[in-house]
Amino acid sequence: xNKSDVQQIRDEIxxxxxxxxxxxxxxxxxxxxxxxxxxxKMIVASAVFPGKMVDVLDGFAxxxxxxxxxxxxxxxxxxxxxxxxxxxxxxxxxxxxxxxKEALRQSVQFWILxxxxxxxxxxxxxxxxxxxxxxxxxxxxxNRYTKRGLLSGVITAATLYWLHSNEETLGxxxxxxxxxIENVLQFGKVIGRFKKAS
Numbered sequence: 001x002n003k004s005d006v007q008q009i010r011d012e013i014x015x016x017x018x019x020x021x022x023x024x025x026x027x028x029x030x031x032x033x034x035x036x037x038x039x040x041k042m043i044v045a046s047a048v049f050p051g052k053m054v055d056v057l058d059g060f061a062x063x064x065x066x067x068x069x070x071x072x073x074x075x076x077x078x079x080x081x082x083x084x085x086x087x088x089x090x091x092x093x094x095x096x097x098x099x100x101k102e103a104l105r106q107s108v109q110f111w112i113l114x115x116x117x118x119x120x121x122x123x124x125x126x127x128x129x130x131x132x133x134x135x136x137x138x139x140x141x142x143n144r145y146t147k148r149g150l151l152s153g154v155i156t157a158a159t160l161y162w163l164h165s166n167e168e169t170l171g172x173x174x175x176x177x178x179x180x181i182e183n184v185l186q187f188g189k190v191i192g193r194f195k196k197a198s
Contacts, residue, residue, distance in 0.1 A: 009048050010059045012038040017056075021103040026110065028052050054119060057107050061123045065130050068093035072134055083181050085135040086151065090177055093127070094162065094170055105163050121152070128152045154180045 017026075017034035024030050028045075031053070035045040049055040071092040077085050097104050111120035128151040137147060157180055162173045 006048050009038075009040060009044060011063055013040065013045060013048070014056065014060055014063055018100050018103055021100070021106065026053060026057065026103070026106050028056075031056050053110065054116070057110055058119070058123055060103070060107060061127065064093055064096055065127050067096040069130065069134065071095065077134065077136060082135055082137075083185060086131055087174070087177055087181055089131040089134050090155065090158065091170065091174055094158070094173060098170065101163070104159070108159065108163065124152045124155055125149075127155055150184045154184055
């Protein structure tokens, strides 16, 4: 199997698993069953997810990122302010996740263990990087890392806010994201002035 084949099979298995996660939770047995449901042998799950649930939930986050980027294909980023590009991207990701809120909740519970936090941080950073690339950011100096680090904080805060909210729509989440992005931009300006002064 080439990389493209592996990606497609991973997506098929994850999408098949999502239908049952709300009731059964994330589990390796569930993933193997989803592989069969998707038309693959159980052994294929082990082949495409050698790290088992770590790779499955990494794949779930990656799938959400790619669905976000697909939804943004018709968006003219040049017509939006940078903050609006970032918000539009983040809300597109949450729109994909909306039907899978319980799957996301259980995914967060999986990643919260101390031994898994470094991998979780890399996954969030990857999402932040993809959003900034969509937003047109080409920084290669300290700004690149600062922007992605700050946006990682926004992604984490917004995710936790949404998971604790009982609202069926994304309206209050969008307002929350607006406020957090504004905070980040103001903080970024302060850091910028400090760097210049130094």
